[in-house]
Amino acid sequence: MRIRIDTERCEGHGRCYSLAPALVEPDDLGNGHEIGDGLVPADQEANARQAEANCPEHAVVIVVIEEHA
Amino acid sequence: MSEHPPVQDWATDFDHTDEVWAADPYPIWDGLRRTCPIAHSDRYGGTWLPTRHEDVAAIAYDTESFTSRSVVIIDFRPPNLAPRGVAPPITSDPPFHAGARRLLLPLMSPQVIAKWEPSTREYCESLVEDLRGREVIDAAVEYAQHIPVRVIARLLGFPEEDADRFRGFVHHVLEQVTLPLEQRFMGMQDLFEYLRVQVQEHIDDPRDDLTTALLNAEMNGEPVGIEHVGGTVALLLLAGIDTTWSAIGASLWHLAGHPSDRERLVAEPELLPTAIEEFLRAYAPVTMARLVKHDMEWKGCPMKADDWILLSFPSANRDPAFFEKADQVIIDREDNRHAAFGLGIHRCAGSHLARMELRVALEVFLDAFPVFHLADADAVRWAGGQVRGPRTLQLRIG
Numbered sequence: 176m177r178i179r180i181d182t183e184r185c186e187g188h189g190r191c192y193s194l195a196p197a198l199v200e201p202d203d204l205g206n207g208h209e210i211g212d213g214l215v216p217a218d219q220e221a222n223a224r225q226a227e228a229n230c231p232e233h234a235v236v237i238v239v240i241e242e243h244a
Numbered sequence: 245m246s247e248h249p250p251v252q253d254w255a256t257d258f259d260h261t262d263e264v265w266a267a268d269p270y271p272i273w274d275g276l277r278r279t280c281p282i283a284h285s286d287r288y289g290g291t292w293l294p295t296r297h298e299d300v301a302a303i304a305y306d307t308e309s310f311t312s313r314s315v316v317i318i319d320f321r322p323p324n325l326a327p328r329g330v331a332p333p334i335t336s337d338p339p340f341h342a343g344a345r346r347l348l349l350p351l352m353s354p355q356v357i358a359k360w361e362p363s364t365r366e367y368c369e370s371l372v373e374d375l376r377g378r379e380v381i382d383a384a385v386e387y388a389q390h391i392p393v394r395v396i397a398r399l400l401g402f403p404e405e406d407a408d409r410f411r412g413f414v415h416h417v418l419e420q421v422t423l424p425l426e427q428r429f430m431g432m433q434d435l436f437e438y439l440r441v442q443v444q445e446h447i448d449d450p451r452d453d454l455t456t457a458l459l460n461a462e463m464n465g466e467p468v469g470i471e472h473v474g475g476t477v478a479l480l481l482l483a484g485i486d487t488t489w490s491a492i493g494a495s496l497w498h499l500a501g502h503p504s505d506r507e508r509l510v511a512e513p514e515l516l517p518t519a520i521e522e523f524l525r526a527y528a529p530v531t532m533a534r535l536v537k538h539d540m541e542w543k544g545c546p547m548k549a550d551d552w553i554l555l556s557f558p559s560a561n562r563d564p565a566f567f568e569k570a571d572q573v574i575i576d577r578e579d580n581r582h583a584a585f586g587l588g589i590h591r592c593a594g595s596h597l598a599r600m601e602l603r604v605a606l607e608v609f610l611d612a613f614p615v616f617h618l619a620d621a622d623a624v625r626w627a628g629g630q631v632r633g634p635r636t637l638q639l640r641i642g
Contacts, residue, residue, distance in 0.1 A: 186591040189354055189599075193517070204349040205596060228579040229521070231587055 176215040177238045178223045180207045184234035191235050195222035199235075207234070247422040248287060255280040259287050260317070260531065260554060261422055266628025273559040274571070282545050288317050291552040292536075292545060295559040297566035297583070299543065303534060303553055304587040309542065310534035310553060311337050312590060316630060317533045317552045318421045318428060330432075331479035332472055334590060341589060343463045348476060351454050354596040360395060361600055367394050368608035375641075376612065380619045383500075383609075384493045384637035391605050392488035395597070399484075400477060401453030402442055409438065414485045419629050439474045439481075454480070480594070488598045490529035490633020492605045497634050498523060498573060499610075500618045505575050510614045513607065519575035520602055525582035526573045528558040531630040532586060557583045558632065616641050 178198050180191065187205035191198075197219055199207045215223045215237075227235040251262045254272050259265065265272060276283050276295045283293040294300050303310050313329045313336075314322035322330070329335025333344035350356070371390060375381045393407045402410075416431040423431075446455045447470075458473045499506040509516055534553040541547070561582045564570040568579075585592035592598065618624065619638035627635050 186588060187349065187595075188585060188591055189596060190521075192354075201354050203353055203355070204346070205353045225578065229581055231581050231583050231585075231591075233581075 176220055176223060177213045177240060178209050178215050178226065179213050179236045179238065180209055181234045181236055182206065182208075184232045186232050186234075188231050190229040190231070191226040194229060195219065195226040198223055199226060255283045256285065257287070258283055258285045258291075258293055258554075260630065261628050263628065266626045266632065269558070269632070270562060270571070273556065273562060277559070277563060282543060284545070288319055288552050289321065289550070290548060291317060291554055292547065293554045293556060293559075295556060295563070297560040297563040300555060300557060300560035300583065301587050302543075303555060304532075304583075304590070307338050307341075307589065309537055309540060311537050312341075312534060313337065314535060315533045316418060316421060317554060320425050320428070321535075321550055328472060328475065331475045331482070333476070333593070334479050334483065335475075338589070344472070344476070345589070345593065347458070347461050347463050347468060348593050351457055352593050352597060357596045357600050360399070360597070361604060363398065364391070364395055364601060364604045365608060367391065368605050369612075372608055372612035378641060380638055380640050382636055383496045383616075383639050384489070384634045387609065388492035388496065388605065388633075388637070389486075389489045391492060391601055392485045392598075395601055396481060396484040399454050399597075400442075400480060401446065401451055401455050402481075406438075410481060410485060413438070414482055417482050418486060418631050419627060421629055435478060435482075436474060439477055443470060443474050443477065483592075484594050484597065486627070486631050486633065487529050487594075488601050490627065490631055491524065491527070491598065491602050493634040493637050494527035494529065494632075495520070495523040495602065495606055496609065496616075496639070497618070497624060497637055498527065500616055500637075500639050501621070502573070503617070505573075506610075506614075506616070508575065509606075510610055513610070515576060516603060516606060516610075518577070518580075520599065520606065521580045521582065522573060522575050522577045524584035524602075525561045525567070525577075525580055527633075528561050528582065528584035529631050529633050530584070530586075530592070531556050531558055531632070532590070533630065554630075557586060613639075613641050 185206045191207040192201050200210055227237045248259050251257050251259050273295050281296045285291045327340035333341050336344050371387050393410055397404045413435045450456045461468050532555040534555055536547045536551040538549045562570050585595040616639045619640040623638055624634050625636045
């Protein structure tokens with residue numbers, strides 16, 4: 176799973192970095208940015224989904240990466 | 245408070261200062277959402293009321309068709325002070341808006357606001373200390389209303405002893421919206437004269453506060469003018485007080501009337517941030533306004549230039565098409581994309597401050613008074629208009 180903040184949509188409500196502080200951090204305006212490459216460790220997947228489900232602007236994008244056998 | 249005649253029909257004659265609306269607006273909005281989702285009233289010279297989340301969001305995002313140059317509905321059309329508006333950035337439209345907002349946001353970021361948490365907590369604790377031992381307290385008058393006034397005064401570097409004046413300005417601008425033009429004008433003059441003196445004192449004697457930071461800031465490479473600073477300071481003073489006071493009061497009102505929710509939050513304080521988001525959704529205090537820019541048909545409505553839009557984020561937050569069990573207050577609601585702080589480019593610049601104040605105020609109150617009930621449910625008085633919250637809230641402690 177990968178998390179990404181759509182900077183075009185983000186208005187700085189801050190729900191993402193409150194709910195998933197290990198994955199998203201605020202800049203000096205309060206807008207969220209994914210930390211590093213946005214890869215979500217297994218134990219952070221629930222937080223990532225919470226961040227997505229609480230963004231008023233629909234700016235949090237979760238991409239589930241298919242695993243190839 | 246309303247000088248307008250009582251509302252006869254909510255779909256064709258609504259008025260947000262009506263006493264019935266102030267006391268309990270939710271059934272009104274629920275009814276309109278089902279039968280007349282974008283209502284119209286001839287009051288205030290022509291006003292539209294979108295009640296569905298999708299329409300409120302569409303208007304908030306459409307800055308081409310709707311202007312923010314005035315965001316408080318009054319009986320008159322405000323002077324056009326474009327591009328800045330009277331209180332930038334809330335009264336500014338693109339493209340000016342972006343620079344005015346860029347100026348303010350770093351001063352209100354979560355990192356900056358976190359520094360204010362210890363003094364806010366200390367102040368809340370001093371308030372509850374003064375209330376200890378009492379059987380009945382007024383949580384709106386004796387607790388909630390003081391917190392944001394003190395915090396915003398310190399943030400701006402204004403005299404804390406002027407708290408009553410600040411509340412007077414807020415009452416005038418946001419609640420006395422049906423006054424005649426001359427009285428509105430005089431009230432605004434008082435406010436801006438007060439701010440002029442405060443800003444001048446900061447020019448003469450710079451200090452470590454938000455007013456000085458604004459005076460030293462640059463917008464698009466140019467110093468910010470004094471009028472702009474005065475307008476932004478006016479915004480912070482007006483928007484930072486009864487909004488948060490309302491949110492604190494409404495949350496305490498809910499907990500006073502729902503003992504199981506109160507008991508759960510006392511037992512599980514870690515749930516409080518989630519519960520706060522639900523209180524913000526269900527009892528969102530702030531309704532914004534827009535003006536229609538030009539004659540147009542919008543979703544079948546014949547809108548005219550300078551018609552008001554009463555932009556009800558509180559109604560959007562109760563839309564069952566957008567929220568499951570929208571009419572229920574569920575303090576552990578996990579998916580909560582609420583719009584209490586608005587949507588789009590005008591997202592409340594003080595939202596991080598408001599959330600911090602609300603959380604600290606509730607933590608301190610619940611810690612001091614884990615058991616409380618409404619002393620007289622019928623005596624609770626709610627402010628109407630565009631900022632809704634309890635202005636009297638008698639609680640029986642213990």
